[in-house]
């Protein structure tokens with residue numbers, strides 16, 4: 001039996017749409033063993049809502065692993081390589097914290113271990129990014145830390161920064177409503193003005209530099225300018241601007257929609273535990289004024305990615 005721990009991720013970090021990702025110390029666990037009959041058990045998020053049959057995305061990712069190493073067939077003897085799967089889900093679903101990336105990466109890593117680690121890291125990422133449709137959550141879910149990623153054809157190019165500020169905490173406010181990434185991608189324009197693209201791409205560099213310790217945290221908020229996705233996704237997130245402002249006012253140096261939402265992530269650098277709680281509470285009470293319950297978590301950066309335990 002293989003047991004894998006895989007982190008939540010926050011993607012985009014403001015300007016880095018489909019490019020930047022950061023792994024967080026909030027974990028799902030996946031247990032997998034070969035078996036004669038498929039069985040899927042789920043604890044935590046999605047216990048009642050996620051499918052427990054072949055349409056389960058973790059199961060499908062495992063099958064992709066077997067298929068890839070067996071030249072297109074799911075198993076050595078043309079039958080199915082069935083597994084018992086147990087998913088222990090602490091990452092909330094459809095909230096922009098990379099729950100689907102965690103399910104897929106966790107299952108790919110577990111399945112790969114079951115067959116003797118035949119797939120390379122690049123092959124795992126290639127499968128995961130194809131299944132996800134974008135690479136920015138799957139890369140940090142696999143390798144941990146702060147990452148920059150891009151899809152070139154079907155290949156994932158990525159870089160993992162070896163240094164991320166030690167004094168960085170991510171205060172996430174997780175609201176009671178879900179946002180579907182597929183729907184949140186549909187609201188974005190297909191074309192952008194040159195100035196929007198230039199402003200946003202320079203912001204990716206500024207943001208990355210500050211989070212890795214180059215440059216002053218006071219410049220973070222101004223550096224996280226995004227004109228590619230957040231302005232268009234506001235309509236999906238009640239009180240998004242107000243929650244951003246509440247986090248800033250309470251002491252966060254930067255704030256962003258986590259992935260495609262609905263979670264909002266505040267970047268808190270060098271602040272006390274007390275201050276981080278104030279940031280979380282300020283976001284929660286602002287969501288509440290807009291009629292939505294939410295809860296906050298103060299998260300550290302995960303630097304390990306997916307690991308077999």
Ligand code: HSE
Pocket residue numbers: 011012017018019096097098134136137181184185229258259260261
């Ligand atoms: N980059 C993706 C998006 C992340 O913003 O649609 C989804 O979590």
